[in-house]
Structure formats: structure tokens, C-alpha cells
Amino acid sequence: MTAAQNPAGLDLRRLRQWLPTAVPGAGGELSAKLIAGGKSNLTYEVTDGTSTWIVRRPPIGHVLATAHDMAREYRVMAALQDTDVPVPRTHALCEDTAILGAPFYVMERVEGIPYRYAGDVAGLTPERVRVISEALVDTLGALHSVDPAAVGLAGFGRPEGFLARQVNRWKKQIDASRTRDLPAADELHKQLAARVPTESAAGIVHGDYRLDNVLVDAQDRLVAVIDWEMATLGDPLTDLALMLVYGRLADASVSDLIADVSTVPGFLSEKEIVERYSRGSRRDLSELGFYVALASFKLAAILEGIHFRHVHGQTVGEGFAGIGDAVVPLLESGLRSLQEYR
Structure with missing residues (x-):
């Protein structure tokens, strides 16, 4: 996209007045372009002609602050600055809604894909x-x-009972968007609810970890983990399981909207991912089947919601027609996972 003087959701005149208070030396006329939008948080690339920054704010008109909490995203990235986890350097959080009409934050622009x-x-x-x-x-x-406490994130979430809450949350989600009978959903929920394991030691959960939520530079180095809007404290094995299930979804090839980079030659297989993670982690993976089943249930619920909106004419654009075809296979894959990883 080409730079614009005032892309939707970004008042550059007001931002220009505020920016030097956060980034010393910033000034001059600003231009910006929207680089990620939709129902997720909005991401802009902003420049004064000399330096460039990234600005993140909630979707325009969104009022559910808990789902698009700028302070939450900013806090977790700021906490991880001096760890082995690469994250963009944060500059400032602005909670004064008089500037852009919503809270926002500014961080460095990291070169990567x-x-x-x-x-x-x-x-x-x-x-x-x-x-x-x-x-x-x-x-x-x-x-x-x-260690969340060591980086100032001790109160970042409620890790106790995290898995049971996830099981209940996604049951409510899939029930709210059903357009058809899904006996596999009922069976998977039943088995998940009956098999909630003792949770892995609490840690920082990204919530949507996959290759398109990290930036990779020209030397194939992973230089930044981005999109922390789902981050919390909980059971980190849910991140590993969700990454695996994204791979299974890519293999199903149900829609051009599904990320399929994990299907290319050279990308680690599911078994290789688990083995590599296990070698570098002290976490007990003996109940990984539960986590993969839960991740399958979660993604099935999300896709059923998209299918529901498509059926009711509420989606915009192409590629949604096949989304619903992935729901039952995901649920059945989840049921198999309860046995496969035993």
C-alpha cells in the first residue's frame, strides 16, 4: 500500500504532536500506511522521512477492550525485551483516547517477512x-x-484452572455458531472435559504462535515474534499443540485463506516439531494428546464461527465457502489425538 496522510483510524496531525514525547527526535510531516487490518488490531507503518515506526491500535469502532487490550500487548513485549525471545523494541503506550480515539502503542519497525x-x-x-x-x-x-515473575508478569493472567476454562470457552463458542449437527464436537468436548490433566508449569502463552506471526530476515533468522494480542499466563503446551494443529489444517487444503507454508519441502513434520521441542524443554509431554485435541476443538470452533457467518451472508471476500468442510475433520483428528499420543 502507498503511504497516506490519514489512513483510517490514524490522525497523523495529532500523532505528530504526541510522538516526540515518546520518541525523542521524532518530528516533521508524518505519512503512514495500514499494513494489517480487519477484525484484528490495526497495524500501521509510520514515517517522518528519516525514521520509521509501527503503531498498533484496536479495530475502528471496537468497544470490547478486553479483546483488544493495547496495554496487554505492550506489557508482554516490554517484559520480554531482555530475554532470549526476539520482540520489537517498544517505545511508548498511549492510553489517552483523545489522540487516536483509542489506546495505542509505538514500537520499532523490524525488517522481516x-x-x-x-x-x-x-x-x-x-x-x-x-x-x-x-x-x-x-x-x-x-x-x-x-519465568513470568522474573520479567514482571506475575499477575499477567490466571494460570490456575486454565485448561478447564479453555475447554468450557470453546464449547460455548461452537454451540453459539452451529449451523448443523456436530456429534463429533459433543464427543470431543465430553472426552476433553473428562480428561483435563494436571497443568504444565505456568508460563507465558502467546496464544496464536505460527510462522506468519513471526518475522524472518534475509539470513533466515527469526528476528521478532509479533501479534501478542492473545497472550496470557497459562499452560504453554497449548501453544505447541496449536502450532501442530495449524499444520494439520494446512494439510487439509480446504481454503485458499488457510496458511499453508508448513506444507512445503523442508518444513519440520509434526513428529520432528515435537521431538525438537521436547529436547529443548523440561516439560512433560506425556499428555500431549489432550493438548492437540483441545487445539483441534478450538480451531474447529473458530472455523465453525466463520462458516456460520458465511452461511448467513456476513463474510466479505472470497474463499470462505470451503471453510466449513474442515470442521468435522478437525474434530475427528482431535478425537484421534487422544489416542495417538498416549
């Missing part, structure tokens, strides 16, 4: 893809080894 589709890595050899996917797993292990 969020690989999402197989075509994005078409120019990379399988060896390079393998290096990138290994770094993805190793960085997740580094995140999960961080």
Missing part, C-alpha cells in the same frame, strides 16, 4: 525452510522457559 503461504517461500531451498522452522520451534521453547 511473516511467511504465510507456500508461494511466499518459493525461492527458498528445503534446507533454508528447515532452518526457519527449527528456529520457530526453538523460539517457542525459549518463550516457554521464561
Whole structure:
């Protein structure tokens, strides 16, 4: 996108007045472009012609602050600055809604690519893809080894009872968006509720960890983990399991909207991901089947919600027609996982 004087949701005149208070030396006329939008938080690239920054704010008109908590995103990235987890350097959080109409924060712009589709890595050899996917797993292990209290995040979430709450949350979500009978959903929920394990030691959970939520530089180094809007304290094995299930969803090839970079030659297989994570982690993976089943239930609930909106004419754009076809296979995969990882 080309730079604009006032992209939607960003008043550059007011931002120009405020920015020097957060970034000494910032000034001059600002221009900006929206680089990520929609129902997720909005991300802008802002420049004064000399320096460039990233500004993040909630979706325009969104009023559910708990779902798009700028202070939460900012806090977790600021806490991780001096750890082995690469994150963008944060500059300032602004909770004065008079500036942009919503809280926002400013962070450094990191040069890197969020690989999402197989075509994005078409120019990379399988060896390079393998290096990138290994770094993805190793960085997740580094995140999960961080002591939340040691970096000032002791009160960042409620880890006690985290797994049981997740089971209940996604049951409510899938029930609220059903357009059809889903007996596999009822069976998977029943088995999950009956098998909630003793939780892994509490840690920082990214909440949506995958290759297109990290930035990779030209030397195939993972230089930043981004999109922390789902971060909390809880059971970190939910991150590992969700990454695995994203891979299973990519293999299903149900829609062009599904990220499929994990299907390219060189990307670690599910078994290789688990083995590499296990070698670098002290966490007990004996109940991994539960976590994979829970992640399958979560993604099925999310996709059923998208299918519901598509059926009712509430989606905009192409590619949604096949989304609903992935729900039952995901649920059945979740049921199998309860046995596969025993």
C-alpha cells in the first residue's frame, strides 16, 4: 500500500504532536500506511522521512477492550525485551483516547517477512525452510522457559484452572455458531472435559504462535515474534499443540485463506516439531494428546464461527465457502489425538 496522510483510524496531525514525547527526535510531516487490518488490531507503518515506526491500535469502532487490550500487548513485549525471545523494541503506550480515539502503542519497525503461504517461500531451498522452522520451534521453547515473575508478569493472567476454562470457552463458542449437527464436537468436548490433566508449569502463552506471526530476515533468522494480542499466563503446551494443529489444517487444503507454508519441502513434520521441542524443554509431554485435541476443538470452533457467518451472508471476500468442510475433520483428528499420543 502507498503511504497516506490519514489512513483510517490514524490522525497523523495529532500523532505528530504526541510522538516526540515518546520518541525523542521524532518530528516533521508524518505519512503512514495500514499494513494489517480487519477484525484484528490495526497495524500501521509510520514515517517522518528519516525514521520509521509501527503503531498498533484496536479495530475502528471496537468497544470490547478486553479483546483488544493495547496495554496487554505492550506489557508482554516490554517484559520480554531482555530475554532470549526476539520482540520489537517498544517505545511508548498511549492510553489517552483523545489522540487516536483509542489506546495505542509505538514500537520499532523490524525488517522481516511473516511467511504465510507456500508461494511466499518459493525461492527458498528445503534446507533454508528447515532452518526457519527449527528456529520457530526453538523460539517457542525459549518463550516457554521464561519465568513470568522474573520479567514482571506475575499477575499477567490466571494460570490456575486454565485448561478447564479453555475447554468450557470453546464449547460455548461452537454451540453459539452451529449451523448443523456436530456429534463429533459433543464427543470431543465430553472426552476433553473428562480428561483435563494436571497443568504444565505456568508460563507465558502467546496464544496464536505460527510462522506468519513471526518475522524472518534475509539470513533466515527469526528476528521478532509479533501479534501478542492473545497472550496470557497459562499452560504453554497449548501453544505447541496449536502450532501442530495449524499444520494439520494446512494439510487439509480446504481454503485458499488457510496458511499453508508448513506444507512445503523442508518444513519440520509434526513428529520432528515435537521431538525438537521436547529436547529443548523440561516439560512433560506425556499428555500431549489432550493438548492437540483441545487445539483441534478450538480451531474447529473458530472455523465453525466463520462458516456460520458465511452461511448467513456476513463474510466479505472470497474463499470462505470451503471453510466449513474442515470442521468435522478437525474434530475427528482431535478425537484421534487422544489416542495417538498416549
